[in-house]
Amino acid sequence: MDPVTLETARLLLRxxxxxxxxxxxxACQDEDIQYYTPAPSPxxxxxxxxxxxxxxxxxxAGDRDHIxxxxxxxxxxxxxxxxxxRLSEGVxxxxxxxxxxxxxxxxxxxxARVLCDWGFAVLGAHRxxxxxxxxxxxxxxxxxxxxxxxxxxxxxxTVVRGEPRDWWVGGLLKP
Numbered sequence: 001m002d003p004v005t006l007e008t009a010r011l012l013l014r015x016x017x018x019x020x021x022x023x024x025x026x027a028c029q030d031e032d033i034q035y036y037t038p039a040p041s042p043x044x045x046x047x048x049x050x051x052x053x054x055x056x057x058x059x060x061a062g063d064r065d066h067i068x069x070x071x072x073x074x075x076x077x078x079x080x081x082x083x084x085x086r087l088s089e090g091v092x093x094x095x096x097x098x099x100x101x102x103x104x105x106x107x108x109x110x111x112a113r114v115l116c117d118w119g120f121a122v123l124g125a126h127r128x129x130x131x132x133x134x135x136x137x138x139x140x141x142x143x144x145x146x147x148x149x150x151x152x153x154x155x156x157x158t159v160v161r162g163e164p165r166d167w168w169v170g171g172l173l174k175p
Contacts, residue, residue: 084119094130
């Protein structure tokens, strides 16, 4: 699938390009991003270059990971990365991280909402799932703000830094 560009009142969601590597690298120095997401830790410049130059474009090419960078319309600053990953026919997972300095302004909700709406309308999603490690309260608050129903806790779903961790799972159904 060819990448798309989406717009909201305050944001431009577009495919990442090589010129975004510096902003992605800077954002992913945040300890919370390295802990709560599958981002490498430590996060190196090469990781950012691979993410914007290989991972994101390959996700679109394979019609599996629909990754978009969210950028503020007023100044072009990176807000974060937002993705819908195809899990099975009609079922996608919403994943995201936000740059620390852009949090608390409603940008992530705005970006995630337009991406979910696009997923229902264009990808044919009938269900979008959200997953977050227990303790990632801001991610859960965002998911609930978007209308996700927290459906349960998966015990010891993954190992993070050598320790089994529980995860929340939620779902948003097509309106």
